[in-house]
Amino acid sequence: MNIVILGLSITSSWGNGHATTFRGMVRELNKQGHQVLFLERDVPWYAGNRDLPNPEYCQTELYQSLADLQARFTEQVREADMVIVGSYVPEGVPVGEWVVKTARGIKAFYDIDTPVTLAKLEREDYEYLHPDLIPKYDLYLSFTGGPTLDLLEQKYNSPMARPLYCSFDPELYYPELMEAKWDLGYLGTYSDDRQPPLEKLMLDAARKWPEGRFVVAGPQYPASIKWPQNVQHIHHLPPAEHRHFYNSQRFTQNITRADMIKAGYAPSVRLFEAAACCTPIISDYWEGLDTFFEFDTEILISHSAKDTLRFLREISKTERKLIAERARKKVMAHHTAAHRAQELVGYAKELMTVQQSLSRSSGMVSQEA
Numbered sequence: 361m362n363i364v365i366l367g368l369s370i371t372s373s374w375g376n377g378h379a380t381t382f383r384g385m386v387r388e389l390n391k392q393g394h395q396v397l398f399l400e401r402d403v404p405w406y407a408g409n410r411d412l413p414n415p416e417y418c419q420t421e422l423y424q425s426l427a428d429l430q431a432r433f434t435e436q437v438r439e440a441d442m443v444i445v446g447s448y449v450p451e452g453v454p455v456g457e458w459v460v461k462t463a464r465g466i467k468a469f470y471d472i473d474t475p476v477t478l479a480k481l482e483r484e485d486y487e488y489l490h491p492d493l494i495p496k497y498d499l500y501l502s503f504t505g506g507p508t509l510d511l512l513e514q515k516y517n518s519p520m521a522r523p524l525y526c527s528f529d530p531e532l533y534y535p536e537l538m539e540a541k542w543d544l545g546y547l548g549t550y551s552d553d554r555q556p557p558l559e560k561l562m563l564d565a566a567r568k569w570p571e572g573r574f575v576v577a578g579p580q581y582p583a584s585i586k587w588p589q590n591v592q593h594i595h596h597l598p599p600a601e602h603r604h605f606y607n608s609q610r611f612t613q614n615i616t617r618a619d620m621i622k623a624g625y626a627p628s629v630r631l632f633e634a635a636a637c638c639t640p641i642i643s644d645y646w647e648g649l650d651t652f653f654e655f656d657t658e659i660l661i662s663h664s665a666k667d668t669l670r671f672l673r674e675i676s677k678t679e680r681k682l683i684a685e686r687a688r689k690k691v692m693a694h695h696t697a698a699h700r701a702q703e704l705v706g707y708a709k710e711l712m713t714v715q716q717s718l719s720r721s722s723g724m725v726s727q728e729a
Contacts, residue, residue, distance in 0.1 A: 374409035384697025452488025506625030
């Protein structure tokens with residue numbers, strides 16, 4: 361297929377999780393023989409932080425404004441087999457309106473932030489998506505599955521809502537033999553809603569086990585936070601160092617955003633990346649997590665510091681390795697970027713079949729008339 365993607369960014373992974381998602385999926389689409397044109401708004405905060413300015417697996421073009429986009433890329437959008445607009449694209453509503461009016465092929469919206477998007481729609485915050493635009497997209501691709509897909513179809517009238525979860529790159533995330541520096545680590549930018557569970561599940565555990573070694577890596581934590589003496593804080597960890605970070609832990613902690621807990625069925629890419637590194641995961645609970653990992657045998661669920669400490673101090677090295685190996689086997693079988701590319705193409709074929717069937721039905725009706 362000839363695919364055009366209008367996304368937040370593929371050239372810069374600075375401050376966003378979109379770039380790595382697009383990179384993995386687009387690279388795999390290219391391997392499968394599809395051609396991709398990626399269109400990205402040139403904004404100053406990414407301009408000075410482009411860690412992949414020219415991906416070799418797609419054509420990448422920067423545009424300056426909506427007018428510039430329309431002037432230079434109308435033909436490509438019109439002729440593409442599929443056009444995908446991503447969440448958080450600047451001026452996403454007028455961009456989307458232009459795409460659905462212009463494109464002759466499949467028109468899709470790829471929501472990498474579904475719970476956040478739906479919360480914004482409830483507040484009538486239409487930063488990059490408007491309820492009136494959803495029915496105009498043939499396909500709504502969502503980072504969140506489960507009941508959210510029914511909500512998108514029934515409340516917001518999406519013709520077809522399907523999950524397209526985050527994924528990981530097996531070439532970047534894999535086990536490495538090294539000595540564990542920490543008993544438990546956490547990787548994540550500070551957020552008000554994640555801090556209370558981080559305190560409850562991890563930092564309180566550190567306070568109760570002074571001999572334990574803990575680490576939190578991520579920016580924007582307030583200076584007012586009083587880290588326990590046995591908790592190291594790393595202010596910034598670039599993506600290139602994530603694999604080494606996971607492989608340096610006996611266990612890794614997963615904490616989920618409040619909007620994603622509320623929606624359920626919204627796995628973080630950190631889950632898949634940590635599992636790919638064969639690092640056993642201690643996670644908070646949310647609805648649908650057991651559809652991705654089996655509790656106790658592939659992932660450990662903590663509700664308190666007491667639970668966390670029990671896992672850290674009582675699980676044997678042999679059992680810990682078995683849990684991690686089972687989780688790695690699961691993500692390698694279902695959650696790589698190659699799987700997402702295959703799923704995307706599968707949805708496109710499904711939609712084409714439906715559209716062809718409707719076209720034949722309408723043709724027969726007109727002939728009978």
